[in-house]
Amino acid sequence: MTHHAEPPAGDVATATDPAGGPSSPGGRDRRTRAAGSSTTPAAETRRLIRRQRRSRWDLKLSPYLYISPFFILFGLLGLYPLLYTGYLAFFDWNRAYYVRGDFVGLDNFRFVLTDPVFIKSLVNTFSIFLMSSVPQVILAVSIAALLDRNLRAKTFWRMSVLLPFVVAPTAAVLIFGSLFADQYGLINQFLESIGLQPILWHVDRWWSHLAISGMVNWRWTGYNTLIFLAAMQAVPRELYESAAIDGAGRVRQFLSVTLPMIRPTMIFVIITSTIGGLQIFTEPRLFDNTPNREGGPDHQYMTSTLYIYVKGIEDQFYGRASAAAWVLFLIIVGIAILNFAITRLLTRRSA
């Protein structure tokens, strides 16, 4: 940047010219003109080479610069914690002094995998996941199909399915808390008023899972519905016309036209809701009303992420929590791959 004589306008032109490079016609043009000018040819060539180099770097580097914020953040908040957690999983943790203790090999993994509470939390995680993700996807597709029709006040209906998603989970849990309270909850008072036995939502393992997945479904169904709806609207209308001409009814059209056409979106939603469903935390944490909040006194609805939180933040065993986090991470990766393989297999077969 020592050449003050360089006209700034030309510099900007080169830098912003997307085709600026050794082969660009503009560059060649300018070089011919430069040869006829009064500056020494050698200096001019140097200047041009530098400029070309700069513009080549610009082409090569700036795209990476543009996308770098994500990767820097991912490195800081995603990759680094992931790797450091893996590292910590092999160490003891000194609870009193808040520092890392000795290297203990696989002890933490051994502890976690033989801890009945962790096994119980895994079973709970899968049970809540199945009770939430499966009905959620089915419901979302059906509602989206209904919304894809020509309705009056379309935008109103479409936006209202998203409403639960806007409500903060904490607020939602407060509302559901008074619905599902064991003694004075709305649902139980209703059941008792028509002469039925009240349901012990916080006591019975499976009922508690149902209540929690109810909250999850309430929140996420609308969100997935909108994604499905967007995909359905991209399906060419001619396909429905020709299907109708072939004599296909509404249901047949849905099964044979809509579903195959939105398959890529299906894969996306299934994978994201699998990952989300295996990491449910807020709902069971706040659903719990015992002072300890460890997923019920008998850990009836403790999910694996809650187990990690309790072990790490509450009980201050960072090594064990890290080991549990890695076990859960590997399980989720495994299931995501499995999901992907199954959906791909299905796609191929029908294609």
Place this chain on the structure above:
Amino acid sequence: MRTTNHRPRSGSAFAGPRRRNRFLAASAVTALVLGVTSACGGGSDPTESAEQEQLAEGETLTITTFGEFGYDALIEEWNEANPDVQVEQTKVSLWDDWKNELNTLLQANEGLPDVVAVEGDFMPALVAAPERWVDLSSDEVEGRWLDFKEAAATTPDGALLGYATDAGPEAICYRSDLFKKAGLPTDRAEVAKLMGTWDDYYALGEKFVKALPNTAWYDASGSIAQAMLNQVEYPFEEADNTVNVENPELEAVYETVTSHTEALSTKNAQWSDDWNASYTNDGFATIPCPGWMRANIKTNTGEPAPKGVVWDIADVFPGGGGNWGGSYLTVPKSSTHQEEAQEFAAWITAPEQQAKVFEVTGNFPSQVEALEDPVVLESTDEYFNNAPAGEIYSNRAAAIDVQPYHGPLYSDILGKFQDAINRVDQGTDPGESWDKFLSEVEALQ
């Protein structure tokens, strides 16, 4: 749709630069990870005191409290008198939430306030690892507190790590309207005579539920368990901090509480939605009642009380006395204004200030002089049928004869013990629940 097939072919022409890019990317990620690792690893020694600084213009001394310490007016008073040391308070609603955050901040050794309020149950953990905290002992505060409060914050080397705020001597609060309905005496002196021992208390309960079968005798099995536990000398840990939960005293508390669950308890977990609701639904008749519990009773029952509801306080506690709760103010070594922090903490925990807190929130002082303060002694509580609250709680404080030993794991094990009690509330067999408790305590070590 098969245009994607072209991609690898055209890509192969750039194999050279691409490989280089991959190398570049890999090295960038490595550099980033290493950089972050070393940045985090290079933190200063947390046991070293932070370098002390002057409070600059506009800078404040920070304090974090939880629940209701009743400090708003007092801090205003301090700020007016000390323009150079302005104090700013952050309030967290629940101790359990603050405990988790405090642990996280201690891990990071970053972001701790200058003055940290901690629950009494957490003090043993501090005393067991005192290197992170400032020794606050001074001539000014010597002998300020009840002996047991001061002892709980003192290390074997004689360092005082916290200034006590309040204490929690327990009385029994009762619904005198429900007592009347059940045909029991309602006068607080007569009621006190009927609850001298735990056997008397449970027997009176049996009588009560026979007359009013839809109302439980006490608010939660957990609170009765806590009350009985506060009279056991070594509840979970021996004097040398070895964990011993299979001792006859603890087993006796567990057996007594769980054997009465079915007949006398609401079976609600403390602090739950159902527990809150049971105040207004004639859910129970009595509750172990430290000074600070009165604020909960008022909020949950409603102020003014619903028609017909009459609360009262009996000057008695089954089995003698008991202390439940009471907090401390501490100063972490990470504070850059330790002197000012100590000065402020000493001022706000002084007897005169804590007597004012008692008037506002009912938190009972732990300072010897405040206990003799006429403001405290002569105070009555209108909500509780004009009971002489000051006199009752002073008597209750004097009746405390056992100070349970709390080791560093006390508050963690207490959580697991409460879970065990709650499991029985939910219908688990007491023996099975006890075995689970033993294995969970095992996992804490």
